[in-house]
Amino acid sequence: xxxxxxxxxxxxxxxxxxxxxxRDLLGAKVSAPEALPEHGVTVVFVTLANTxxxxxxPLGEDSPIANFLARNPAGGxxxxxxxxxxxxxxxxxxxxxxxxxxGDGEPRTGAHGKPVLFLHxxxxxxxxIEIEQA
Ligand code: CO
Numbered sequence: 602x603x604x605x606x607x608x609x610x611x612x613x614x615x616x617x618x619x620x621x622x623x624r625d626l627l628g629a630k631v632s633a634p635e636a637l638p639e640h641g642v643t644v645v646f647v648t649l650a651n652t653x654x655x656x657x658x659p660l661g662e663d664s665p666i667a668n669f670l671a672r673n674p675a676g677g678x679x680x681x682x683x684x685x686x687x688x689x690x691x692x693x694x695x696x697x698x699x700x701x702x703x704g705d706g707e708p709r710t711g712a713h714g715k716p717v718l719f720l721h722x723x724x725x726x727x728x729x730i731e732i733e734q735a
Pocket of ligand 1: 608610655680682731
């Protein structure tokens with residue numbers, strides 16, 4: 602069912618410092634920061650040959666990554682995003698098999714303008730999973 606690894610998201614306390622580390626030390630192609638108020642994050646995209654890394658910094662009062670950074674003050678891997686061909690079919694199959702879809706279960710528009718859903722980390726080896734319509 603799942604296809605490509607679309608991105609690995611890393612929550613960071615200091616986006617400028619994280620972007621500089623990927624750009625200057627790792628020599629990666631790093632985008633300008635983009636504020637996504639509806640997602641409560643500011644994001645920088647690191648483009649690799651085979652996938653992307655998203656560096657996420659909290660934005661606003663109730664950022665969904667605030668608790669994660671409180672537990673991981675230096676930052677850390679926050680979620681993995683897998684592509685699926687049909688997000689509704691994927692959701693229905695996951696729910697039918699007992700996997701927990703976060704929120705109201707309806708896809709939201711993600712950072713790339715495509716529908717996304719998040720799956721409970723306890724159902725996927727302790728890792729928050731995002732699925733994105735390919
Ligand atoms: Co993501």
